[in-house]
Amino acid sequence: GIGTEIIRDGDSRCDVPLRTVSTMMPASYGQGFLAQNEPNPAFETTTIRFGLSRPTPATVTLYDALGTKRATLASGDFAAGLYDITLSTEHLPNGLYFYELHTPAIKITKMMSIVR
Numbered sequence: 001g002i003g004t005e006i007i008r009d010g011d012s013r014c015d016v017p018l019r020t021v022s023t024m025m026p027a028s029y030g031q032g033f034l035a036q037n038e039p040n041p042a043f044e045t046t047t048i049r050f051g052l053s054r055p056t057p058a059t060v061t062l063y064d065a066l067g068t069k070r071a072t073l074a075s076g077d078f079a080a081g082l083y084d085i086t087l088s089t090e091h092l093p094n095g096l097y098f099y100e101l102h103t104p105a106i107k108i109t110k111m112m113s114i115v116r
Contacts, residue, residue, distance in 0.1 A: 020083055030106075032052045032058075033051045034048075034060075034099070034101040035110075041115040044088070044089060044090060045087060046089060047086055048087060051083070052080050052081065052083075055077065056103045057077050061100050062087070062097060062098075063098045064095065065095055065097065094115055096111060097113070
């Protein structure tokens, strides 16, 4: 995979470093959100933030421009809160990618680019 570190956080499995930012999420975000990665375009690493309004199973997946799955960045049962995924892009070629947050209630997709 892309990540070299496996983190166990409750019942969640992450193939890249995942950090809990907050255990609360503003109600204005609805059932969840997926932020634009920063920085974009990415060079060596990029951070993807997502939030969940209640405990739920969730998956964050990375796809290349052709729709081929490149990595599952996070998957499992998450508590409500805000999370940051730190993705190393050193093993990914330049180009456009899509990342997706999927829960039983929502599916959100964002685009990012990798430029060296």
